[in-house]
Amino acid sequence: MKALKTPKSSSIQQDHELVETVAGIVKKVQLEGDQAVMELTKKFDGIDTGSIRVSSQEIKNAYNLVEKATIEHLQYAAAQIKFFAEKQLECLKPVEVASNVAGVTLGHRLIPVKSCGAYIPGGRYPLPSSALMSIITAKVAGVKRVAACCPPSREHKAIHPAVLVAMDIAGADEVYLMGGAQAIAAYTYGTQTIDKVDLIVGPGNKFVNEAKRQVMGAVGIDSLAGPSEVLIIADESAVPEYVAIDLLAQCEHDPSARGILVTTSEKLVAEVEALLKQYVNMLPTGQTAAKAWEDNGHILLVDDLEEAIAVANELAPEHLEVQTSKDDEVSKALTNYGSLFIGKYTPVSFGDYVSGTNHILPTAGTAKYSNGVWVGTFIKTSFYQKVSAEGAKNLSAACMHLASVEGLCAHQKSVALRVE
Ligand SMILES: NC(=O)C1=CN([C@@H]2O[C@H](COP(=O)(O)OP(=O)(O)OC[C@H]3O[C@@H](n4cnc5c(N)ncnc54)[C@H](O)[C@@H]3O)[C@@H](O)[C@H]2O)C=CC1
Ligand SMILES: N[C@@H](Cc1c[nH]c[nH+]1)C(=O)O
């Protein structure tokens, strides 16, 4: 394997700064509540807000500020996301079984969390699609109280109207004007205006993501869904234009985004590199995409597709595209990714908006052990057991013995009292 382009290494000093900055914001919001959130909105988003809560009238007005086609296409996307979420819900089942020990019943129930806070990013671009992804899925899962928040768009000095419309179509119960680490802290600890939530979901930039990491435990979090990434496995059969534009499609999200090409073809590398230069000059978002590619872009020339598979499984990217002459075979061998896009007609963009799979996905290698947002994110599989007098007798010997091995006398006695 040969690295033809490597990312600039990220500085540990910078990471430390991020941790400190976010910790300061989280503490401030925990202590001061609404006032801190509004101050930080002014500081980071440049907008002076009189309040955090967005009224239902403002949401209604937003419909007049967006094109009819936008509303219709958001409804189309919403239906796709709902369809797949409902199908996935069907595969979650409660369990109740008679144990092989007589007199013992075991089970789990599916219990949705009572409340969740959806974070909708809005710093660089309005992302109404992200509002659909979190809120619809929460509602299909049965969450009663779904709060949604987004930082203000500088142009509108309020949440972008398309985002407000998407939040409404998706079924948000409460909407708040706030973003960044301060929003995550407000959801976690509550403020004068916002009741704290049980679970926070949604993607965001490095500040949002670091805040989620820091508050995890005080509140539930979905996963670490940070700056966008794509890894493309391509061989000589790949279309260079598709590969180049798909790399840039994730890079344009954020200067911290990451594109990785893993290929068996040196010819493809040369073609893609030439196209990348051409496209970044053409795209209005080219500057961000070029910065992300320059800082974090990676090209690896591998000996064969087997090696490409091993690299992808090790890097565990958020999005993984396969553009080869053996798409199905390669795909089956892939094990670590947030979402997989098989074949040259399956760009990440479809999953970002309309195919129906969720686009809130784990980044930075966390796909090795976690998955994207789905109905299961919001549903606890909580266990129960019921033991009869006969069951108690049957379980008692092993239970009391193990309690005595651990030296836990009250455990042992709690069984003894029932069977002696
Ligand atoms: N992994 C996933 O599933 C997805 C990831 N994304 C990612 O979400 C991110 C969205 O990022 P943004 O557009 O920036 O919106 P954002 O809403 O995540 O962040 C904007 C907020 O960051 C805070 N902020 C900005 N500069 C700051 C500073 N110097 N100090 C402290 N706080 C600061 C501000 O409060 C601002 O409101 C991108 O990285 C994108 O790639 C988007 C969709 C899905
Ligand atoms: N590609 C983004 C999601 C997205 C929203 N809008 C467009 N794209 C991600 O999942 O990282």
Ligand SMILES: [Zn+2]
């Ligand atoms: Zn995208």
